[in-house]
Amino acid sequence: MTTISADIDVSSPAPEVRRHHGVVRLAHWLNAVTLAGMIASGLQIYLAFPHFGTKEHTFALPNPVDGGHIPEAMRLGGWLAGGLAWHFALAWPFVLTGLVYLAFLAFSGEWRSLLFRPRDVRPAIAMQLYYLRLRAEHPPQGKHNALQKAAYTFIVALGAVSALSGFAIYKPVQLSWLVSLFGGYELARYWHFLAVWTFIAFTLLHVVLVFTVDPASLRAMITGRYRGRFPSHD
Amino acid sequence: MTDARAPGLDRRDFLRLGLLAGPASLVAACGWDGGPLLKRRLAAVSRLNDWVGEKVLLSPGRLAPTYPASARSSRMPAYFISEDMPQLMRPEQWSLEVNGLVRRPTRLTRAMLEALPSVTYTVKHHCVEGWTAIATWTGVPVAAVAAMAEPLPSARYLRFDSFDMGYYNGWDLTSAMHAQTILAYAFNGRPLMPDHGAPLRLYSPIKLGYKLTKYLVRMSFTSERPGGYWEDQGYPWLGGV
Numbered sequence: 001m002t003t004i005s006a007d008i009d010v011s012s013p014a015p016e017v018r019r020h021h022g023v024v025r026l027a028h029w030l031n032a033v034t035l036a037g038m039i040a041s042g043l044q045i046y047l048a049f050p051h052f053g054t055k056e057h058t059f060a061l062p063n064p065v066d067g068g069h070i071p072e073a074m075r076l077g078g079w080l081a082g083g084l085a086w087h088f089a090l091a092w093p094f095v096l097t098g099l100v101y102l103a104f105l106a107f108s109g110e111w112r113s114l115l116f117r118p119r120d121v122r123p124a125i126a127m128q129l130y131y132l133r134l135r136a137e138h139p140p141q142g143k144h145n146a147l148q149k150a151a152y153t154f155i156v157a158l159g160a161v162s163a164l165s166g167f168a169i170y171k172p173v174q175l176s177w178l179v180s181l182f183g184g185y186e187l188a189r190y191w192h193f194l195a196v197w198t199f200i201a202f203t204l205l206h207v208v209l210v211f212t213v214d215p216a217s218l219r220a221m222i223t224g225r226y227r228g229r230f231p232s233h234d
Numbered sequence: 235m236t237d238a239r240a241p242g243l244d245r246r247d248f249l250r251l252g253l254l255a256g257p258a259s260l261v262a263a264c265g266w267d268g269g270p271l272l273k274r275r276l277a278a279v280s281r282l283n284d285w286v287g288e289k290v291l292l293s294p295g296r297l298a299p300t301y302p303a304s305a306r307s308s309r310m311p312a313y314f315i316s317e318d319m320p321q322l323m324r325p326e327q328w329s330l331e332v333n334g335l336v337r338r339p340t341r342l343t344r345a346m347l348e349a350l351p352s353v354t355y356t357v358k359h360h361c362v363e364g365w366t367a368i369a370t371w372t373g374v375p376v377a378a379v380a381a382m383a384e385p386l387p388s389a390r391y392l393r394f395d396s397f398d399m400g401y402y403n404g405w406d407l408t409s410a411m412h413a414q415t416i417l418a419y420a421f422n423g424r425p426l427m428p429d430h431g432a433p434l435r436l437y438s439p440i441k442l443g444y445k446l447t448k449y450l451v452r453m454s455f456t457s458e459r460p461g462g463y464w465e466d467q468g469y470p471w472l473g474g475v
Binding site: 045046054055080081082084086088092169171172175176185186189 | 273280287293296298299307360363365366439
């Protein structure tokens, strides 16, 4: 009996589980680097015309950097041509990483533990109540909780929006169907930047949650092995 | 003694910080243009993007959308590289030279150009900076002028030269022969003025503004890819939209 009680003793180390496949880890960190470069070179490009809309009519839409006060340390490329060169070069790894990641999820079946579906709505509310301290118990979860599923589904959709709106403003005549999907060239450009602010906000929240809620998940994203609070698998 | 939950940084936390420092240092390195070695690599990727843009994304028959004249922008920004606006002292002596790899090198005066069948359209101008403006342009399709000069099979590119401090552009033939690529002599229904490239400028809604050579003096068919004023400084060569 003593051996069993030792196994469930809370002070004993959590069991180690294999969590992230190498493809996922590589995609995650490649994406972190290329996205940082995409954003920095994108801000450099934005400075050439730091408004949304046309020269005559600036959109009455929120733009925290209208007029462009973007510190040099946040830009990549040095000038417009350099920014364009970096942006269009990094677009390759950004898009390819995304496609490889999605293909991996589809073929491995991993998408099941990541895709937010209608049945995740109730657990997501329970999870939100827990975070708001309106619920004492952490709701039971598999590999990811329902809010994480919502976040990881949303971020893939955001990646798609940023890539598609990017292609729309890259080739607005050849890809005119994409441009109309975003409501015209000027709005597509705004969508592209909306994606940037959302990526930045997501990343900040993502990093804060990793360190405050489940620091063991950082090691899991590096080594693939997880030894923490939520060892179960879907 | 080796309690992993001890406050402060343990070795593992230190490793984590190190891994975070990677992307952070990349961000901190921003504002930097990449140095000569990376610049060459970036230029090579840009050539790949030009190839994809011309061979995959460009549909030779696709027309850029046209707008009613009422959609025109009230302002059409105008750029040139000379300190003062480039203007001809004797416009009546001006002519366009069509040469290079052609069977019949040709010279066209403004009157000869205006006598050719013309195209008028109201289209959206896309600037590399990110702004757009709608205007009406009238001119002769480049393809019609090319037909008069009869390019040789070895001609693969077109080079457009201006009298604006040697500003020039190199074009792929697919874009140059596009139905909406014209040698424009009128803007918004009026004769082209010096701010927009009088007496003649290249115009096309399928290229970015910096590819649309103003103050034209010559178009030459070549077998080697010509560069361009901005293209030589790092702007994408194709500049197609």
